[in-house]
Amino acid sequence: MNSDAVLSWLSGPPHGQSSGRQDISLAKVVRNDMLSQILKGRLAPGQRINEPDIASRLGVSRVPVREALRELESSGLVVARKHSGVFVRELEPSDIRDLYQLRALLDGFAGRHAAQLPKAARAVLLAGLHDSILAMQDAEQQHQVQRYYGENLHFHWLIMAATNNQAMIEIYRGLVQKLHLSRLKNLSHDYGMQVSIAEHRDIVKALSQGNPQLCEALLSSHVDIAYKRLSGAETPADPSCGNLQTSPPSHQKVKS
16 A cells, blocks of 8 residues: 555545535645645755745636635644735644644544444454554565555554544544654654554554553654654663563553
8 A cells, every 4th residue: 555545545635525626615635635745745844835836736726825824824733924925834843743642642542442342343444554554564574664664654544433423533633644744854754664564553452352552552652752752761671672661661550
């Protein structure tokens, strides 16, 4: 699976909104196009968005472009600067920290919910997660960091989507979109893929056991560790030592 296919959920239209041009406004078409350009890095963090160029490329007037930019600004992906124009947002370190803290809460909740799914529904989810781990392993072996990153997001999206909580799903999508801006500059770096895969295996094991407390703790801890790994606060463990952790850290001990 290529990275564009894996990330399709990230750049897709909000829930319940058709991606067909005949079903949505022109501004939505422009918004979806610009969102895709941003998430693929073609409009880079800090880059000024040229309204005339976008209007010309899409064959529209500047009115729907401006409307689309206002929507992207309200979602936190672009910022308007007086007398300067509209720019793709660059996240501050404090923004990234806050977003990861929120993501840890949401991922943990989704994991708790997933572990309590009926057996048949949980089996379907587990099959998808196993396939995702295999794809991550293949990407790691091929040293394809960007592909691994996309599949990693897909793994977590499968768990979130299984909640069927549409309000939370759209909040999560927006959160991950913003965090994606912080990753565009370093998608060529290996941030402990083997260790991360071991963490994913532990999450799947807790899910297969139907252990909601452990699954919640592992997912929350996994996101926290990922943030520390990316921020340089933690050196990835030696993959030869086995799984990073098969139980939550001491401050998150739960009954198994």
